[in-house]
Amino acid sequence: VQVAESGGGSVQVGGSLTLSCEISEFGHNKYCIGWFRQAPGKEREKVAIIHSDDSISYEDSVEGRFTIAADSAKKHVTLEMTSLKFEEAGTYYCALGSPYCGRKHLPNYGMDYWGKGTLVTVST
Numbered sequence: 001v002q003v004a005e006s007g008g009g010s011v012q013v014g015g016s017l018t019l020s021c022e023i024s025e026f027g028h029n030k031y032c033i034g035w036f037r038q039a040p041g042k043e044r045e046k047v048a049i050i051h052s053d054d055s056i057s058y059e060d061s062v063e064g065r066f067t068i069a070a071d072s073a074k075k076h077v078t079l080e081m082t083s084l085k086f087e088e089a090g091t092y093y094c095a096l097g098s099p100y101c102g103r104k105h106l107p108n109y110g111m112d113y114w115g116k117g118t119l120v121t122v123s124t
Helices: none
Strands: 003-006 009-012 017-023 032-038 045-051 056-058 066-070 076-081 090-097 118-123
Touching: 003 090, 017 032, 017 090, 017 118, 032 076, 045 066, 045 076, 056 066
Parallel strands: 009 118
Antiparallel strands: 003 017, 017 076, 032 045, 032 090, 045 056, 066 076, 090 118
């Protein structure tokens, strides 16, 4: 399984950016795809997850500002980010997991396949 992110870049505080994730063929029936963020010197944190049943969850601080979406096959997943904050800069990763999705107490949040990440810089 290959996971590849794109769309990172520089944006000013309050600006918007949309990230994309392309996922190769995978054979799971129940799975999730998530976006995670890691700032320099900080732990990786979950941002948003979409499940195979189309249910979605967001980290509290991004609720209402970020939107995760996927095509019907969930091979193309986007993260639309608006009203970006300075502290939301970092490397954003896309990951695929099954069946343990985004569980913080598990190594790598229980996600099985990770992309290399795309860098988002937020400037004042």
